[in-house]
Amino acid sequence: MSNKVLLLNASFEPLGIVTDRRAVVLLLSGKVEAIAVHDDAPVLHSPSRSIAVPAIVRLSHMVKVGRNRTAPPPSRRGVLRRDGGRCAYCNASADTVDHVVPKSRGGATSWTNLVAACKRHNMEKGDRLLAELGWELPFEPLAPRTRLGLVRHSTDADPLWEPYLQAS
Ligand SMILES: [Zn+2]
Structure with a gap:
């Protein structure tokens, strides 16, 4: 339990x-x-x-409570939950988290640089930038801003x- x-x-x-x-x-x-x-x-x-x-x-x-609370560091589960468990690149069921700007290219492990991705797209993307692949993000990844959002994204409710x- x-x-x-x-x-x-x-x-x-x-x-x-x-x-x-x-x-x-x-x-x-x-x-x-x-x-x-x-x-x-x-x-x-x-x-x-x-x-x-x-x-x-x-x-x-x-x-x-203060309005501007700093979001906690992103967790894999939190990013998957924020993105509704859907791959940002094809909307299929996602079980991995992708660095939009790859770590090897200086991308941060931050809410704004992480999206949910299916295994196939995560693999296919590798260390490349979206512009190099001609891919686009359908939304702007954001940190959960409200306390409600923080609670919702932090764990299984x-x-x-x-x-x-x-x-x-
Ligand atoms: Zn995909």
Whole structure:
């Protein structure tokens, strides 16, 4: 089972993902309330209490969050998720990540230089630039900009989180 817990602000805005352990500590301290718990959630026992590990917790007090948060470094899974699991060059199912400007040509491992690609196109492209192949990107790769985007792209979402990840 998932050991990741979605942390919501008092306003129900997703703030991030915490470990189950952290979520239980927050619960015990009264800083958060459990919003959703899986039926088969593991139960942690302290000397005085038994607590089912929640899937979602919500802060009891609103915290202010900065608008311009730096995106975390891109992960393979994050890029695949951002691009909907589709190859940027042919729209087929993608399971690799391609450096648009190849590393060997000075391309960075950054959100703006990585796209999802099928194995065939990743191989075919090799160390060449798009201009050399006459290929074009159908979109401009961007880093997830919102906190929501960061949460969405950072890990596999628990199905229970979905209603909270769709807002805004
Ligand atoms: Zn492809």
